[in-house]
Amino acid sequence: MITKVTHGWRPGGLVAYLMGPGTVEEHVRPRVIASWDGLDEGWQPDTGPGGALDFQLGRLIGALQVPATRAGLPVSGQAPPGRGYVWHCSARLSATDRTLSDEEWAGVARRLLDGAGIATTEDLGGPRWIAVRHADDHIHVAAVLVREDTGRRFWPHHDYRGLRCTARELESELGLTPTALADRTAARRPQxxxxxxxxxxxxxxxxxxxxxxxxxxxxxxxxxxxxxxxxxxxxxxxxxxxxxxxxxxxxxxxxxxxxxxxxxxxxxxPDLSMPKLITRWGQRGDATERLDAGVLAETRQTLERAERILRGARQGIAAENPDGIAHAVGDVVAALGARYGGALGEAASCYDGAARAPYEPVPDVGSVGSELRTLAGYLLRPRRRHRDDLDALSTVALLVALAALVQQIAQWRAEQGKRHQATAARDAQRLIRCTAEERRPRRGPPRPRYAREVAVDHSRRENAVAAIT
Structure with missing residues (x-):
């Protein structure tokens, strides 16, 4: 179950949208299924002369915005700046989930309001709210964040996190598709x-x-x-x-x-703030200008060591912090994405979510992670003529080692129960492996045998003529 929260200033506008046809006529039989006072379906508006979606909303809107009017808050006209007092939450199921009844959805709405800290069953002086359903797979909950007993406006405390936890509980109780717990590792999406x-x-x-x-x-x-x-x-x-x-x-x-x-x-x-960047720079090993086997080979060997550590950690043998290694690998993926572009750039974006540790600062990366951070910096330096930089096989070997390590990280995250990170790592691993296959050198077609024999006979004939003369 996925929940999404927005805020606004006009209760009437939100109710009119929810009980109307929708932006692309997507609303089917909109109806009130739950309310703050227990009347639930009793607040369903009467149908007007215009047809099935022509509701007489005045009574419902007027009742819903009474606390806001008493508090002197605007209910129409131009919205003032800042976050509005109208709390709007949508809750949607997976396409593979069963269809819930109106009674089940009404219970879901009350549980979500309780988990978000907005309205509980024991709080008789809480805000006014309604739940509207106009599709099989989701509902909308609209609440006016003004208490009836005091007439004071209020804000819920950590409502997003409470909604996510409650949604996971409901998934288990109702047999719905499980989703991952929000852990603040995702990057900010564009608005x-x-x-x-x-x-x-x-x-x-x-x-x-x-x-x-x-x-x-x-x-x-x-x-x-x-x-x-x-x-x-x-x-x-x-x-x-x-x-x-x-x-x-x-x-x-x-x-x-x-x-x-x-x-x-x-x-x-979350990990691009200046304090966290300074922490990452402090985790690097001593820089060295001497890379005997070349930067690609050195990086591949370190990735293979890290892969063995991850495999051991999954078996209960923790030589170093696996979360730290997973974070440091993000530097290598980002460096390769910047160096080669294409699918590796996409892999860097995918792996970004798998690198971060939830609810934690930058983790301790250990000696192997420190070496990976240093080598990632070398990968982004101006090209040097290391021996293996000119060998396409070295690049492919590096990508194969990286894909194997990222696969171990995906399995490690999955065993930790971190679904978001595991999915991100699997997506990145797939792109890295595809790139390795594309960059693998292809041998040309073999020369015909007779051509080689003709060339040899011609060479022997020339040598014989030279010996006679």
Whole structure:
């Protein structure tokens, strides 16, 4: 069960939308299935003269917004700035789930409101709310966040997290498709306005592009100054925020534009804030200019060592922190994505979610993870003529080793019960392996045997003539 929450200022507008035909006539038989006072279906509006979707909504809207009117909050007209007092939650099932009855959905609505901290069965002075159903697979819950007993506006505490936990409980009780627990590892997705702006301009959404280039710069750099220089060298606007002592504490970045839209590092992804980047840079091993076998071979050997550690961790033998290795591998994938592009760039975006540890700071990466971070930085340096850099087989061997390690990470995440991270790792592993197959050198067709024999006979004849003369 997937839940989504939005906020607004007009109870009447939301009710009119929910009880209407929808934006593309998708609403079928909209009906009220639950309410704050237990009347439930009793609040179903009467049908007007216009047909099945012509409801007389005045009574329902008027009753729902009474607390807001008493509190002096706007119920119509231009919406003021800030988050509105109308709480709107949609709850949707998987396409493979069974169809719930109206009574079951009404129970789901009450459980979600309780889990979100908005309305409980014991709280008689809570807010007014209704649940509306107009499809088989989802419902909408609309609540006015003003208490009836005090007339005071309130905000639920950690409602998103409470909804996710409650949804998982309902999945188990009702036999629905299980979903993963929200763990704050996902990167921030572009908002609707960002997507529309990018579509008009015909470019990638700014948040997505900036997250990618920041991650690549974080891998290539070793300190805040070099990080900023790399981004500015690529044409981006970057500003550091410093403490009174002069130590960097944050940054913001934007594309070059007439009106730049700035993003802080933490708004791009949970592990791209300046404090976490500084932690990552401190985890690198001692840089060395001497790579006897070449950077690709050294990286492959380290990946193979990491893969053995992950395999041992899955068997209960934890030589080093597997979560730390998984995080450090993200630097290698990002470096290869920046170096070769194509599907490896997509793999870096996919693996991004698998790298982060939920609810935790940057994990301890250990000696192998530290070496991986260092080698990832070498992969993004200007090309050097290492012996194996000129050998396509070395690149393929590196990708095969990386795919094997990412597969172990996917299985490790799955055994931990972290479905989001496991899925992200599996998607990345598939792209990496496909790239390895595409880059594998193909031998040309063999020369015909008779051609080789003719060439040999011709050479012998020339040697014999030379000996006679």
């Amino acid at each position: 609707r306005a960002e997507l529309e702006l990018a579509a008009r301009q015909g470019v990638e959404p700014a948040r997505t592009e900036l997250a990618r280039v920041v991650r690549e710069a974080a891998v290539a750099a070793t300190d805040p100054g070099g990080f900023v220089d790399l981004l500015r060298g690529r044409g981006y606007l970057v500003e550091l925020r410093r403490l009174p002592s002069g130590d960097p504490i944050g940054y913001k970045i934007a594309r070059r534009a007439t009106t730049p839209i700035w993003f802080g590092g933490g708004k791009l992804a």
